[in-house]
Amino acid sequence: xxxxxxxxxxxxxxxxxxxxxxxxxxxxxxxxxxxxxxxxxxxxxxxxxxxxxxxxxxxxxxxxxxxxxxxxxxxxxxxxxxxxxxxxxxxxxxxxxxxxxxxxxxxxxxxxxxxxxxxxxxxxxxxxxxxxxxxxxxxxxxxxxxxxxxxxxxxxxxxxxxxxxxxxxxxxxxxxxxxxxxxxxxxxxxxxxxxxxxxxxxxxxxxxxxxxxxxxxxxxxxxxxxxxxxxxxxxxxxxxxxxxxxxxxxxxxxxxxxxxxxxxxxxxxxxxxxxxxxxxxxxxxxxxxxxxxxxxxxxxxxxxxxxxxxxxxxxxxxxxxxxxxxxxxxxxxxxxxxxxxxxxxxxxxxxxxxxxxxxxxxxxxxxxxxxxxxxxxxxxxxxxxx
Amino acid sequence: xxxxxxxxxxxxxxxxxxxxxxxxxxxxxxxxxxxxxxxxxxxxxxxxxxxxxxxxxxxxxxxxxxxxxxxxxxxxxxxxxxxxxxxxxxxxxxxxxxxxxxxxxxxxxxxxxxxxxxxxxxxxxxxxxxxxxxxxxxxxxxxxxxxxxxxxxxxxxxxxxxxxxxxxxxxxxxxxxxxxxxxxxxxxxxxxxxxxxxxxxxxxxxxxxxxxxxxxxxxxxxxxxxxxxxxxxxxxxxxxxxxxxxxxxxxxxxxxxxxxxxxxxxxxxxxxxxxxxxxxxxxxxxxxxxxxxxxxxxxxxxxxxxxxxxxxxxx
Numbered sequence: 001x002x003x004x005x006x007x008x009x010x011x012x013x014x015x016x017x018x019x020x021x022x023x024x025x026x027x028x029x030x031x032x033x034x035x036x037x038x039x040x041x042x043x044x045x046x047x048x049x050x051x052x053x054x055x056x057x058x059x060x061x062x063x064x065x066x067x068x069x070x071x072x073x074x075x076x077x078x079x080x081x082x083x084x085x086x087x088x089x090x091x092x093x094x095x096x097x098x099x100x101x102x103x104x105x106x107x108x109x110x111x112x113x114x115x116x117x118x119x120x121x122x123x124x125x126x127x128x129x130x131x132x133x134x135x136x137x138x139x140x141x142x143x144x145x146x147x148x149x150x151x152x153x154x155x156x157x158x159x160x161x162x163x164x165x166x167x168x169x170x171x172x173x174x175x176x177x178x179x180x181x182x183x184x185x186x187x188x189x190x191x192x193x194x195x196x197x198x199x200x201x202x203x204x205x206x207x208x209x210x211x212x213x214x215x216x217x218x219x220x221x222x223x224x225x226x227x228x229x230x231x232x233x234x235x236x237x238x239x240x241x242x243x244x245x246x247x248x249x250x251x252x253x254x255x256x257x258x259x260x261x262x263x264x265x266x267x268x269x270x271x272x273x274x275x276x277x278x279x280x281x282x283x284x285x286x287x288x289x290x291x292x293x294x295x296x297x298x299x300x301x302x303x304x305x306x307x308x309x310x311x312x313x314x315x316x317x318x319x320x321x322x323x324x325x326x327x328x329x330x331x332x333x334x335x336x337x338x339x340x341x342x343x344x345x346x347x348x349x350x351x352x353x354x355x356x357x358x359x360x361x362x363x364x365x366x367x368x369x370x371x372x373x374x375x376x377x378x379x380x381x382x383x384x385x386x
Numbered sequence: 387x388x389x390x391x392x393x394x395x396x397x398x399x400x401x402x403x404x405x406x407x408x409x410x411x412x413x414x415x416x417x418x419x420x421x422x423x424x425x426x427x428x429x430x431x432x433x434x435x436x437x438x439x440x441x442x443x444x445x446x447x448x449x450x451x452x453x454x455x456x457x458x459x460x461x462x463x464x465x466x467x468x469x470x471x472x473x474x475x476x477x478x479x480x481x482x483x484x485x486x487x488x489x490x491x492x493x494x495x496x497x498x499x500x501x502x503x504x505x506x507x508x509x510x511x512x513x514x515x516x517x518x519x520x521x522x523x524x525x526x527x528x529x530x531x532x533x534x535x536x537x538x539x540x541x542x543x544x545x546x547x548x549x550x551x552x553x554x555x556x557x558x559x560x561x562x563x564x565x566x567x568x569x570x571x572x573x574x575x576x577x578x579x580x581x582x583x584x585x586x587x588x589x590x591x592x593x594x595x596x597x598x599x600x601x602x603x604x605x606x607x608x609x610x611x612x613x614x615x616x617x618x619x620x621x622x623x624x625x626x627x628x629x630x631x632x633x634x635x636x637x638x639x640x641x642x643x644x645x646x647x648x649x650x651x652x653x654x655x656x657x658x659x660x661x662x663x664x665x666x667x668x669x670x671x672x673x674x675x676x677x678x679x680x681x682x683x684x685x686x687x688x689x690x691x692x693x694x695x696x697x698x699x700x701x
Contacts, residue, residue, distance in 0.1 A: 077600055097603045110601035114619045124605035175605070 018242075019052040020228065026089075028053040028211055029074070029179060034083030036069050043069040045235035046083070051228075056205050056212040058222035061232035062258070067215045068107075070232075071181050074213065075104045088178055098127070101178035105185055109168035111156040117143070117167050118152040124175045142170040145204065162193045169201075173208065182214045186221055198224050219259050223247065231255050247307075252386045256305040263311070263351040265304045269383075272298055277383050278322070279304055285347030287322040291378040296385055303384045308354040310380040313341055313366060314373050324375045327351075329368055341366065343374060435679075442469050442672035453668045469673035479657065479674065483681065486654040489568075489643075490636035493575040494583075497632045498625065500576065501583035505624075506617075508584075509591035520588070523581050535574055535645050542570055542646070566648030574642035582631035590624025591617070623696055630689050638678050654678055 019025035027050035036044040044066040051057045059067040072078040074085060076097035085092040087101060103124070111120050121142055125135045143149045146166040156164055165185070172180055185201065186194045202225060205212050216222050222229050223243040230240045231254075239246060239255045250256035253264060265288065267281030272293055279288045279302055288304050296302065318324050330350065331342035334357075341353045353374060359365075366372060408418065443464045444453035457463045473479045508519045526534060541547045542564040549561035564570055594617065602612035618625075640655030647653070654674060661671035 075600075075604055077604075097600070098606045098608055102604070104601070104604045106597050106601055108595065108597055110595065110597040112598060112601070112616060123602070123607070127606035127611075171601075171605070 019055075020050070025052060027051060028055075028088055029213075030084075030086040031070075031074075032084045032086070034070070034073065034080045034085060036066070036073060036078060037081045042235050044073070044080075047235075047237050048083075049230060049237060049240065051211065051213065053211055054209050055227045056202065056214065056225055058214045058216055058226040058229045059232055060216055060219060060222040060229050060258075062217060065232040066235040067217075067232050068183060071104070071183055071213065071215045074179065075102055075181050076100050102181055103172040103175055103177040103179075104181040105168050105172040105183065107183040107187060109156075109164050111164060111167055111171070113156055116153050116155055117148060117159070120156070120167055121171045121174050124171065128175070138174055142174045146170045162189055162197070165189060165197065169204075173204065173210070176208065177210065180210050180212050182212060184216055184218075185214060186216075186218070194221070201225060223259075231258060233258075249382060250305060250384070253303055253305070253384055256382065256384065261308055261352060262305045263308065265306075265349070267302055267304060269296055269298055269300050269302050272296055276378070279383060283347060283349050284325055285345055285349070286325050288381060289322040289378050290381050290383050294383050294385065300385065304381045305384055306376060306381040308340070308352040309338075311351070311353045311374050311376050313343070313353050313355055314375070315366060315370060316373060318373050318375055320375065323378060323381075324373060326371065326373050329366060329370045329372055332366075332368060341372075343372060345374075438672045438675055441668050442670075442676050444469075444669045446667055446669060451668065452666050465669070469669040470677075472670055473673055473677055478652075479654075479677075482652045482654045482657045483677070485652050486637050486639075487681070489571060489575070489651075489653060490633050490639075493572055493579065493636050494629050494633045496572065496576045497580050497583040498629060501580055501587055501628060502621075502625075504580075505584045505587035505591050508588050509594070516592075523584050523588075526581065531578065532641060535578065535642055538570070538574055538577070538646060539565065542573075565646065566651075568647070568651050570646035570648075571643050571651045571653075574646045575636050575639060578642065579632040579636060582635075583628040586627035586631065587621065587624040590621045590627075594620060623693075626689060626692060630685065633685065634682050637682060 029049075029051040031047055031049040031051075034044060034047050035042065047066075047070060059070060061067045069078060073080050074087075074092075076092065076095060080093075092100065112123065115123070118139060122135050122139045125138060130138075140149070143152055146169060148163060148166055148170065151159060151163060156167065159167065169185070172182075182201075186197055189197060198221065201212075214222070214225060223246075226243055228240060228242055229246050230237045231246060232238065233254055239251050241249070246255065246259055250259065250262075256262045256264065265279075265281040265284040267279040267283065267288065269277060270280050270287075271278035272295070274293050275291065277290045277293055279290070281288055281304060284304070290304070294302075317326075325345050325347075327343040327345040329341055330344045333340040333342075336357070338354050338356045341355065342350055343353055344350050351374070405415075408415065413421075440455075441453055443466060444455050445457065445463075445465050445468060446452060447454040455462050455464075457465075508516055508523075511519060539546070543549075544561040544563065544565065546565070548564070549558070552558045553561065598616050598620070599609075599612050602616050603609060607615065638655050639653060640659055643651045643653045643656055644659070647656075654677075658671050658674045658678075661667045661674060665671075
């Protein structure tokens, strides 16, 4: 995909440059051809991945895609059936969890119920036999950071979900691991708290410079948190990239469909040049012109993915040769900041269009059963071969 | 739909004659349900207890039943001195009590040390194997307790299975005296009560969150240390429950020391039996029984208090 290289992406965390684009950069965590089988079931299938120092890398996928198994192999709870894992240049084979430079924040938080918040946080430091004064100081520092100082003497069952989550985070950070593994860190929180915690996580990661690997099934979470995302499906990583790359340039139907919502049109490539590709789609009922080329044989089957927010909806008749389809509005969902329109194209295919409600009465301008023309910029869609 | 139907159906019988009767008597269904076990305990536990208490305060008499509440002058007297006085004055009883407590305590510890790894192993087994193991733990209950203790005689006696086998192997020349020793008593008690230790421990360990152990090892704790820092403290309710279930019946145990023990295995259960059947001293036998009860009520109350605390913690 030439287009991906052409566009320079700004990672969300501005302090981190883009070492993954630098061929000379030494990866901090190297996962090489790792496979994990449980009996006959292949949970992780030949995954290779390079993660760089200071990254906040998300493993994103549905349940059973192998993301948690991969995380557990990094922590040392599972042993890879094949392949190698290196952390900071050290081969992790045969190194038990308690000797690894990693810490994990568990999905269930796994707080020790018989210990106070303070005892939970200091547990890891005590195992490493730090002097008492240092343990005290580091625990206090950590509790201050997650704003749990007043709760230091409480037991986990006396805390709210959000507070427990912060204890778990403090406990996994206090040892300043080389690599922090987070298993669905925000899964159990309600939406408001999630958003607040997301930014808190990014902040902490930024301040401590620890490399994070986050497992999540929530694409929104992955998008806002990560420097890069690895999308997983059926034990394999299907695409790796920055949130923008993943969203704007998905490389397969699976990724396009999994991240955000998308309209897919099946079609046939009729022109494939350096600077454009033309796809004839009966499903869309017209030709689709995309202003970047893909390398494929003409006549090949392809899919065009276009995001709902990149489509413009108008009542005017535009009559352009391509990227212009007409249909009837079959449904409108008013969301406040935007509205979602369901448009039935003349080809019979139903598509989704979102438009911001810039004007207060915008939702009344286009109404149910109105005939509309939909159009988009040649830059907006992505052509997919699989 | 279906659920409400069931609810309605379950209410049907109560809306009939029973409900009208109860409401006329001013009794709600809830009171009735609670009243049944209360009545049961009242009839079959509290009343007999009162009778035993009454007998313990009587004089021995050559009569049927062999006690009386009237002194020589024909006055009704609560006689504390004869029965309870004997318990305090005669060193035999105190020795028997202390010995019973010691035997029960040591047996409980032995059960704990054998039962804990057992329960732990079971709880960590694959689910399908787990149920089979659980069945095997319960299986001995299908044979009469008495027969199982008798069977040990066949194993332990001088010309029993174990001695014969060891002699056949040539490991020993003459039989080891195992029968009628304290060793046999401990063996019998541990053997008989081990399931009562294993079951509550298993129930506790089985529901333990394995991610806690993983979290401990992840934080740099070696597995054995994690076991003592995490698993053992968290299984404390199971340890307490199992220990109570072994300790309490073991204190009053009669059959095992009688069948397997020797003259030196003096336990309070045997004393009680002797007083009652051999000496026909019902008041003293009753006093011994009351004293056992008191000795056991104290640890039970501790247990109850502990459980209440645990319950409060969970809610």
